[in-house]
Amino acid sequence: QTTMRISISTAQNSHQGVAIDTFAKEVEKRTDGRYKVQTFYNGALGGERESIEAVQLGTQELAFSSTGPVPNFVPETKILDVPFLFRDKAHARAVLDGPIGQDLLAKFDAKGFKALAWAENGFRHMTNSKRDVRAPEDLKGLKLRTMENPVHIAAYKGFGIITTPMAFPEVFTALQQGTVDGQENPLPVIISAKFDQVQKHLSLTGHVYSPCIFVMNKATFDKLSAQDKQAFIDAAKEGTRANRARVDEDDAKGVADLRAKGMTVIDDLDKSKFVAALAPVNAQFEKDFGKANLDKIRNYK
Amino acid sequence: MSIVMISTMALCFALSISVAVSIGLASILGIQVANASMLIAVKEMFGAINKFPLAAIPFFILAGNLMETGGISRRLVEFAKSLVGGVQGGLPMTCVLTCMIFAAVSGSSVATTFAIGAILIPALIKHGYPTSYAAALQATSAELGVIIPPSIPMILYGVSAEVSIGELFIAGFGPGLLISGALMLFVWVYCKYKGWGKHDGDGRMPFGRALLQAGWALLMPVIILGGIYGGVFTPTEASAVAVFYALVVGMLIYREIKPRDLAAVLKKSAMSSAVIMFIIANAGLFAFLITRAGVPDAIGRWLQEVLQTPALFLLGVNVALFLIGMFIETSAAIIVLGPILAPVAQHFGVDPVHFGLIMVVNLALGMITPPFGVNLFAACTVARISLDRIVGHLLPFVGVILVCLLVITYVPQLSLFLRDLVYAR
Amino acid sequence: MKPLFLHLERWSTGASMALACAMLGVAASLGMFQILMRFVFEEPAEWTEVLIRFSLIWMVFLAIPMAFRQGAMVSVDVLYRWSPPPLRRVLDWVVCVAALILCAVLIWWGFDYARRGGVQTMAGLESLSMFWAYLALPVGGLLSIPGIVGNLLDPRRQELETAQ
Ligand code: NA
Numbered sequence: 068q069t070t071m072r073i074s075i076s077t078a079q080n081s082h083q084g085v086a087i088d089t090f091a092k093e094v095e096k097r098t099d100g101r102y103k104v105q106t107f108y109n110g111a112l113g114g115e116r117e118s119i120e121a122v123q124l125g126t127q128e129l130a131f132s133s134t135g136p137v138p139n140f141v142p143e144t145k146i147l148d149v150p151f152l153f154r155d156k157a158h159a160r161a162v163l164d165g166p167i168g169q170d171l172l173a174k175f176d177a178k179g180f181k182a183l184a185w186a187e188n189g190f191r192h193m194t195n196s197k198r199d200v201r202a203p204e205d206l207k208g209l210k211l212r213t214m215e216n217p218v219h220i221a222a223y224k225g226f227g228i229i230t231t232p233m234a235f236p237e238v239f240t241a242l243q244q245g246t247v248d249g250q251e252n253p254l255p256v257i258i259s260a261k262f263d264q265v266q267k268h269l270s271l272t273g274h275v276y277s278p279c280i281f282v283m284n285k286a287t288f289d290k291l292s293a294q295d296k297q298a299f300i301d302a303a304k305e306g307t308r309a310n311r312a313r314v315d316e317d318d319a320k321g322v323a324d325l326r327a328k329g330m331t332v333i334d335d336l337d338k339s340k341f342v343a344a345l346a347p348v349n350a351q352f353e354k355d356f357g358k359a360n361l362d363k364i365r366n367y368k
Numbered sequence: 369m370s371i372v373m374i375s376t377m378a379l380c381f382a383l384s385i386s387v388a389v390s391i392g393l394a395s396i397l398g399i400q401v402a403n404a405s406m407l408i409a410v411k412e413m414f415g416a417i418n419k420f421p422l423a424a425i426p427f428f429i430l431a432g433n434l435m436e437t438g439g440i441s442r443r444l445v446e447f448a449k450s451l452v453g454g455v456q457g458g459l460p461m462t463c464v465l466t467c468m469i470f471a472a473v474s475g476s477s478v479a480t481t482f483a484i485g486a487i488l489i490p491a492l493i494k495h496g497y498p499t500s501y502a503a504a505l506q507a508t509s510a511e512l513g514v515i516i517p518p519s520i521p522m523i524l525y526g527v528s529a530e531v532s533i534g535e536l537f538i539a540g541f542g543p544g545l546l547i548s549g550a551l552m553l554f555v556w557v558y559c560k561y562k563g564w565g566k567h568d569g570d571g572r573m574p575f576g577r578a579l580l581q582a583g584w585a586l587l588m589p590v591i592i593l594g595g596i597y598g599g600v601f602t603p604t605e606a607s608a609v610a611v612f613y614a615l616v617v618g619m620l621i622y623r624e625i626k627p628r629d630l631a632a633v634l635k636k637s638a639m640s641s642a643v644i645m646f647i648i649a650n651a652g653l654f655a656f657l658i659t660r661a662g663v664p665d666a667i668g669r670w671l672q673e674v675l676q677t678p679a680l681f682l683l684g685v686n687v688a689l690f691l692i693g694m695f696i697e698t699s700a701a702i703i704v705l706g707p708i709l710a711p712v713a714q715h716f717g718v719d720p721v722h723f724g725l726i727m728v729v730n731l732a733l734g735m736i737t738p739p740f741g742v743n744l745f746a747a748c749t750v751a752r753i754s755l756d757r758i759v760g761h762l763l764p765f766v767g768v769i770l771v772c773l774l775v776i777t778y779v780p781q782l783s784l785f786l787r788d789l790v791y792a793r
Numbered sequence: 794m795k796p797l798f799l800h801l802e803r804w805s806t807g808a809s810m811a812l813a814c815a816m817l818g819v820a821a822s823l824g825m826f827q828i829l830m831r832f833v834f835e836e837p838a839e840w841t842e843v844l845i846r847f848s849l850i851w852m853v854f855l856a857i858p859m860a861f862r863q864g865a866m867v868s869v870d871v872l873y874r875w876s877p878p879p880l881r882r883v884l885d886w887v888v889c890v891a892a893l894i895l896c897a898v899l900i901w902w903g904f905d906y907a908r909r910g911g912v913q914t915m916a917g918l919e920s921l922s923m924f925w926a927y928l929a930l931p932v933g934g935l936l937s938i939p940g941i942v943g944n945l946l947d948p949r950r951q952e953l954e955t956a957q
C-alpha cells in the first residue's frame with residue numbers, strides 16, 4: 068500500500084474539505100486499497116502557494132487549491148481571472164469540463180504537474196463597511212483588500228477602487244479598524260473568516276469566478292499504471308462533484324445566513340452596468356489574452 | 369521519526385551546538401529517516417520566515433535599539449520609575465506594566481520581548497537584578513502580547529476553529545488583566561523575599577518632571593495605538609512606524625543619535641533579528657515534519673477517546689498542550705490542534721471562545737518553556753546570556769502562569785463576562 | 794595561512810553584514826512607504842509587501858555569517874562551561890562541524906530549490922522569478938562557511954563573555 072498526501076488551506080467542514088475527503092475515499096476504493104490518500108486541512112502543511120510548489124517539487128504528491136497562486140506557475144490560467152467572463156456557475160462548469168478547460172489542464176504538464184480536474188470556490192463577491200454597492204459608481208474610492216493578482220487589480224482599478232494587497236491573516240483586524248474598507252471573496256470564505264462581524268454591506272457582484280484545481284506531481288502520476296491513472300482522474304471528478312454540490316448548498320444558505328447575522332445583502336444589482344464600466348479595461352484584456360480566446364469562453368454553449 | 373528528531377535535538381543541545389543548528393540537524397535527520405526529499409528542509413525554512421506579520425520582529429528590534437540609543441528608553445524608564453519606582457521591586461513591576469500596555473499595540477509576543485526588553489533588561493541589570501532574572505521576567509511578561517488583543521494566535525484559532533475573532537479579542541482582556549496582576553503581585557513579593565530592588569526608587573524624578581521630559585517618548589504608544597485603532601496602519605506596519613518615530617525623535621528632537629551611530633544600531637539590530645529569525649526558520653521546519661507525521665492529530669484523537677468528563681478533558685488538554693508547547697511553535701500548534709480540539713470541547717459543553725483562550729494562554733506559556741520557546745530565545749538574545757542560565761529564575765514564573773491558566777480554565781466567566789456584555793445573547 | 798584566511802574571512806563576513814544592514818534599512822523604509830502610499834496618497838503599491846518579506850529573508854541569511862563568526866547564536870552551554878580546556882576544544886570542533894553540515898544542506902539543496910522553484914514568478918512582482926528570493930539560502934550558507942571556520946580558528950563566544 069502506498070500512502071500519498073493531499074492538503075487544503077481551509078477547514079475539513081468546507082467545500083474544499085468535502086472535495087479531498089471524497090477524493091481520498093474514491094482513490095482507495097477504485098484502486099482496491101493499493102493507494103491511500105492522507106488528508107491535511109487548515110493549511111497544516113502550508114498555504115496554497117506552498118502546497119502547489121510542494122507538488123511541483125515532488126515533496127508532496129497531491130494538493131487541492133484555489134487557482135489564486137496558480138498563474139505564477141502556469142501563466143496560461145490567468146485568463147480565468149478576467150472579470151465577468153462567466154455568466155453563472157453552470158457556464159463556468161461547462162467551460163472548464165469542456166475542451167477549453169481540458170486544454171488548460173494540459174498546460175500544467177510542462178511545469179511538472181498533472182492537473183487532475185477543475186473544481187471551484189464559487190463566485191467572488193464584494194463586502195465593505197461604507198455603503199451599499201448597487202452600481203459601479205458606488206465602488207469609486209473604496210479601499211478594497213485584493214489578492215496580489217495583476218488581472219484583478221487592473222479590473223478593480225477600472226472601477227475606481229483603491230486596491231490594497233494585504234496578507235490574509237491581517238485582513239480581519241484591518242477591516243475592523245478601517246485600515247481598509249472592504250474585501251472580496253466567495254461566500255464560504257466570507258462566512259468562515261467571520262467578515263460579517265466587521266462588514267455591513269454585501270453585494271452579490273459575482274465579479275470573478277474562483278476555480279479550484281486538483282494537482283498531482285507529474286512524475287508520481289506517470290509512475291502509475293494506466294488503470295490507476297484513470298482511477299485518480301475519476302476520483303478527482305467525484306471530488307469535484309461533491310465540491311460543486313457543497314458550493315451550491317453554501318451559496319443558497321450563505322445569503323440567508325449573512326442576512327440573519329445583520330448584513331445588508333444586495334442580490335438584485337444590474338451586472339450589465341458593471342460590465343459596461345469595465346469596457347476600457349476589457350479592451351486591454353482583449354489585447355493581452357486575445358479577443359478570440361475570450362469570446363470562445365464567453366460564447367461557449 | 370519524531371522520537372529520533374527529539375532525541376537528536378536534545379543531544380545537540382547538550383553538546384552546546386546552537387539552538388538553530390540543533391533543530392535544523394534534528395530535522396535533517398528526520399527527513400533522512402522518513403526517506404523524504406531534502407528539498408523539504410530548505411523549502412520549509414524559507415516558508416517559515418516568508419510571512420509578512422513576522423516583519424514586526426526585526427522592525428521592533430530596530431525600533432527598540434533606536435529608542436535606546438536615542439534616549440527614548442531612558443526617559444520612559446525614568447517616567448515609569450516616577451510612577452511605581454517607590455515600591456521595592458518597582459522596576460520589575462514597571463516591566464510587567466509596560467508589556468501590558470505594549471500588548472495593546474502588538475499582536476506578537478516576540479516583538480514585545482524585543483521592544484520592551486531592549487529598554488528594561490539593561491535597566492534591570494543596572495539596578496542590580498541578576499541578568500537571568502531580568503531575562504526570565506521579560507520573556508514571561510511579553511506573553512501578554514498574544515493574550516491582550518490584538519493577537520496573531522487568536523486570529524489563527526478563530527479562522528481555523530471557525531470561532532468569532534471579535535469575541536476572542538474581547539475575551540482576552542480578562543485573562544490578560546489576571547496574568548498582569550498576578551505577575552505584578554508575584555514580583556513584588558519575590559523582590560521583598562530576595563531583598564532585591566530596595567533602590568529601585570533611588571534618584572527618581574518627581575512625577576511632573578518625568579512626565580514632561582518623557583513627553584515625546586510617551587507620545588509614541590499614543591501614535592501607534594491611535595494609528596492602529598484609527599485604521600491608518602496594520603499592527604505589523606505599526607512596527608515600521610515605530611522605527612521612523614524613534615529615528616526622528618532621537619535624531620532631530622533629542623539629538624542623541626548621530627549619523628555615525630546608525631551603522632552600529634543597524635548592525636546590532638540585523639544580528640539580533642537574524643539570530644531569532646534563523647531559529648524560527650529551523651523551528652518551522654521541525655514543526656512541519658512533526659505535523660506531516662500526524663503527531664498532533666494522533667494526540668488530539670487520543671485525548672478525545674481517553675478523557676470522558678468536561679473537567680478531566682480540560683485538565684488533559686492543558687497537560688497535553690503544555691507538553692506540546694514545549695516543542696512546537698504556538699501558531700503551528702494552534703493551526704493544527706484548534707480545529708481538532710474545538711469540536712471536542714463543544715461536545716463537552718465548553719464554550720469555543722473560552723476554549724480558545726485556554727489554548728492561547730497555554731500555548732503562549734509554551735513560548736517560555738524550554739527547549740523551544742521563542743520568547744526565551746528573544747530574551748536571551750537581548751540579555752546576551754545562554755538558554756540554560758535563564759531556567760532557574762524562569763520556573764517560578766512558569767508556576768505563576770500555570771496557576772493563572774488553571775483559574776482561566778475553571779472560571780469561564782473570567783473570559784466570557786465581557787464577551788456576554790458586548791455580544792448580548 | 795591562518796592570518797591570510799582570517800583576513801579574507803573578515804572581509805567576506807563584513808561585506809555580507811553590511812549588505813544585511815542595507816536590507817534591514819530598505820525593508821523598514823518600504824514599510825513606511827507602504828503606509829504613506831495607502832493612507833496619504835491612496836495609491837497602494839502591490840509590490841511593497843513582497844519586497845519587504847524578501848529583503849528581510851535576505852537580511853537573515855546575510856547576517857548569520859557574522860552571528861556564527863562571533864558565536865552569537867543562542868545555545869545551551871552548560872557542558873561547555875563545565876568542561877576543562879581540552880574538552881572545550883573538542884566541543885568547538887563538534888559545534889563547527891554541526892554548523893557546516895547545516896550549511897552544506899543550505900547550499901546544495903538551497904540552490905536546487907532556487908533553480909527548480911525559479912520557474913514561478915513572484916506574486917505582486919510578476920516580472921521577477923522566485924529564483925532571486927530562494928537564492929538567499931545557498932548564498933547565506935556559502936558566506937557562513939568562512940565565519941564558522943573563522944570562529945574555530947579564532948574563537949569568540951559573545952554569549953559567554955557578556956554573561957554573568
Ligand atoms: Na496584543
Ligand code: NA
Binds near residue numbers: 693696737741
Ligand atoms: Na516551549
